[in-house]
Amino acid sequence: MAWNGGRLVLNPGWTTDWWYSWGDDRGAQFAQLREFRESTRLNRLTVTYYSLKREDNNAISYFVGARNDGPNVAICELVGGGLT
Numbered sequence: 915m916a917w918n919g920g921r922l923v924l925n926p927g928w929t930t931d932w933w934y935s936w937g938d939d940r941g942a943q944f945a946q947l948r949e950f951r952e953s954t955r956l957n958r959l960t961v962t963y964y965s966l967k968r969e970d971n972n973a974i975s976y977f978v979g980a981r982n983d984g985p986n987v988a989i990c991e992l993v994g995g996g997l998t
Contacts, residue, residue, distance in 0.1 A: 916995040921950070923989055924982035929962065932992050935975040939968075945978045945994035957984025 919934060932945070947959035962979040969975055982988045 918991050918993045921989065921991055923987060925987050926982055926985055929979065929981045932978045933975055935973055937973050939972060939974045940996055941998035942996065943976050943994055944997055945992055947980050947990045948993045950989045957982055957986055957988045959988060959990060
């Protein structure tokens with residue numbers, strides 16, 4: 915199932931880290947940055963890492979790093995979905 919989370923402003927060269935969890939194990943997840951239409955766009959938004967951690971309660975926490983490699987300010991959100 916697809917999902918999206920949060921609105922973020924990334925200046926050129928800036929990086930950010932996200933984490934998310936549903937309190938259980940949703941299996942493999944894909945996550946990517948998407949620019950909003952009102953953004954200047956023409957940026958290259960790069961996901962720099964994916965990782966996960968199994969918690970004590972058997973839930974999975976997912977971690978994503980991202981960077982704006984473009985020349986402009988990017989207004990974006992993290993979007994994704996399950997791979998299973």
